[in-house]
Amino acid sequence: xxxxxxxxxxxxxxxxxxxxxxxxxxxxxxxxxxxxxxxxxxxxxxxxxxxxxxxxxxxxxxxxxxxxxxxxxxxxxxxxxxxxxxxxxxxxxxxxxxxxxxxxxxxxxxxxxxxxxxxxxxxxxxxxxxxxxxxxxxxxxxxxxxxxxxxxxxxxxxxxxxxxxxxxxxxxxxxxxxxxxxxxxxxxxxxxxxxxxxxxxxxxxxxxxxxxxxxxxxxxxxxxxxxxxxxxxxxxxxxxxxxxxxxxxxxxxxxxxxxxxxxxxxxxxxxxxxxxxxxxxxx
Amino acid sequence: xxxxxxxxxxxxxxxxxxxxxxxxxxxxxxxxxxxxxxxxxxxxxxxxxxxxxxxxxxxxxxxxxxxxxxxxxxxxxxxxxxxxxxxxxxxxxxxxxxxxxxxxxxxxxxxxxxxxxxxxxxxxxxxxxxxxxxxxxxxxxxxxxxxxxxxxxxxxxxxxxxxxxxxxxxxxxxxxxxxxxxxxxxxxxxxxxxxxxxxxxxxxxxxxxxxxxxxxxxxxxxxxxxxxxxxxxxxxxxxxxxxxxxxxxxxxxxxxxxxxxxxxxxxxxxxxxxxxxxxxxxx
Numbered sequence: 075x076x077x078x079x080x081x082x083x084x085x086x087x088x089x090x091x092x093x094x095x096x097x098x099x100x101x102x103x104x105x106x107x108x109x110x111x112x113x114x115x116x117x118x119x120x121x122x123x124x125x126x127x128x129x130x131x132x133x134x135x136x137x138x139x140x141x142x143x144x145x146x147x148x149x150x151x152x153x154x155x156x157x158x159x160x161x162x163x164x165x166x167x168x169x170x171x172x173x174x175x176x177x178x179x180x181x182x183x184x185x186x187x188x189x190x191x192x193x194x195x196x197x198x199x200x201x202x203x204x205x206x207x208x209x210x211x212x213x214x215x216x217x218x219x220x221x222x223x224x225x226x227x228x229x230x231x232x233x234x235x236x237x238x239x240x241x242x243x244x245x246x247x248x249x250x251x252x253x254x255x256x257x258x259x260x261x262x263x264x265x266x267x268x269x270x271x272x273x274x275x276x277x278x279x280x281x282x283x284x285x286x287x288x289x290x291x292x293x294x295x296x297x298x299x300x301x302x303x304x305x306x307x308x309x310x311x312x313x314x315x316x317x318x319x320x321x322x323x324x325x326x327x328x329x330x331x332x333x334x335x336x337x338x339x340x341x342x343x344x345x346x347x348x349x350x351x352x353x354x355x356x357x
Numbered sequence: 358x359x360x361x362x363x364x365x366x367x368x369x370x371x372x373x374x375x376x377x378x379x380x381x382x383x384x385x386x387x388x389x390x391x392x393x394x395x396x397x398x399x400x401x402x403x404x405x406x407x408x409x410x411x412x413x414x415x416x417x418x419x420x421x422x423x424x425x426x427x428x429x430x431x432x433x434x435x436x437x438x439x440x441x442x443x444x445x446x447x448x449x450x451x452x453x454x455x456x457x458x459x460x461x462x463x464x465x466x467x468x469x470x471x472x473x474x475x476x477x478x479x480x481x482x483x484x485x486x487x488x489x490x491x492x493x494x495x496x497x498x499x500x501x502x503x504x505x506x507x508x509x510x511x512x513x514x515x516x517x518x519x520x521x522x523x524x525x526x527x528x529x530x531x532x533x534x535x536x537x538x539x540x541x542x543x544x545x546x547x548x549x550x551x552x553x554x555x556x557x558x559x560x561x562x563x564x565x566x567x568x569x570x571x572x573x574x575x576x577x578x579x580x581x582x583x584x585x586x587x588x589x590x591x592x593x594x595x596x597x598x599x600x601x602x603x604x605x606x607x608x609x610x611x612x613x614x615x616x617x618x619x620x621x622x623x624x625x626x627x628x629x630x631x632x633x634x635x636x637x638x639x640x
Binding site for chain 2: 153154192193194195196222223232245246247248249250251253255266267270271274330333334335340342344346347349
């Protein structure tokens with residue numbers, strides 16, 4: 075059998091180049107934007123998005139530096155909807171130290187937008203920016219982070235400008251009615267399975283708040299990765315959503331395994347059904 | 358701020374009517390179609406839909422009567438996707454006792470269809486029949502159960518007619534690409550939070566199959582409610598999706614709490630974001 079040497083050499087060269095530049099299709103996440111939430115089930119890792127909501131990100135960083143969340147709880151956990159953490163009972167009592175924030179529901183267009191490639195029921199355009207699921211309204215010139223499973227946001231009262239310290243993370247079918255109604259400013263990079271283990275509340279009673287504090291799961295501690303000594307700090311890399319690798323991933327999802335799905339290929343994607351790949355490099 | 362009073366009044370009226378006639382808007386589920394799956398976290402309850410896939414329902418009832426699942430495991434659990442249970446390793450080895458089933462991906466139109474009331478990305482029409490989320494293609498004259506969180510279905514190999522004994526339940530963002538590609542024939546009435554606690558596999562290795570059997574969660578036992586003595590049998594009631602109460606519920610979801618969402622009401626619903634209410638009456 076003849077072995078064509080040229081393609082093999084080309085392939086080995088490509089592999090060598092790739093090995094030399096491992097991060098080409100991935101972006102290293104700034105450790106100052108990596109939030110580590112420890113629970114008894116495991117660690118939940120959130121990437122914060124200061125470009126979308128600078129004041130909310132500044133607030134949560136200040137709260138983390140003050141060790142505000144350590145020892146608090148996930149006091150409202152509604153299966154298929156959200157896990158909400160913070161003070162709980164005190165919610166709504168504005169503290170002089172943490173005054174209400176002005177809403178940052180959306181921002182002007184401008185990120186490195188990669189369109190999903192098909193329509194959406196809720197927004198004129200949807201796609202990805204820096205790994206975040208984003209919706210855009212080109213006429214209004216605005217864009218915002220979509221409420222997908224794993225989206226991180228601040229809770230608020232009826233006043234749009236009333237968020238203070240309470241956060242939630244989406245754990246179920248995308249609640250798109252929340253889009254642009256709350257300030258979303260992050261997404262879970264790893265640990266969704268630990269959020270799914272949290273003790274649930276009864277959604278029909280007090281909106282799912284768990285009345286008995288003893289039945290709530292504790293937020294053991296919250297840190298930014300940048301607060302850990304470099305030797306103990308994990309590194310997170312997110313696939314660049316404007317890369318060829320991501321375009322290929324979208325294409326493979328749009329046309330999945332023909333030997334299995336050949337029956338009825340369905341070239342439509344749900345923006346919240348696409349999970350942007352993440353690599354974790356342990357220290 | 359204007360508050361749309363009509364939907365609120367309609368909803369309150371519906372609730373009042375319901376209080377006066379408790380069973381009117383609910384249907385008692387036939388205990389012969391109620392599947393009880395016991396795990397160490399709690400009991401998962403599935404309503405089977407023989408009208409959609411009579412041969413698959415007959416098969417699973419035969420498997421339950423044979424105590425086939427007792428002591429087997431959830432061997433493939435992919436966070437945000439599905440929890441799959443059954444034999445595991447032996448999957449694909451057709452047993453002479455449980456030969457491959459012909460696919461029942463869809464059926465002719467005909468159920469008591471209640472439209473959701475807005476468009477869908479994947480099907481010409483979506484709505485509800487007897488509490489199940491259903492899609493329809495009026496031109497083709499076919500309808501099928503949608504893959505929403507909680508949808509129960511049989512796994513298969515590449516051959517569409519190869520399902521035997523392995524089942525899966527959707528535990529994440531609706532994987533609509535599976536619609537009409539697998540036979541869906543039930544939905545979870547209660548216990549989603551227990552499915553969410555199941556030990557996960559690594560989706561990047563062997564499609565999420567958990568290699569070490571010791572790390573898999575056991576299916577302790579599976580029974581039909583009709584197999585239990587009446588004195589030990591819970592009763593399940595599902596809101597009739599062709600009732601006024603359900604129409605009012607859809608309306609209230611389409612126009613949620615104006616004092617909170619007033620900022621940007623968004624009258625579009627995701628078929629998989631609507632959970633049909635279930636009452637459990639303990640024996």
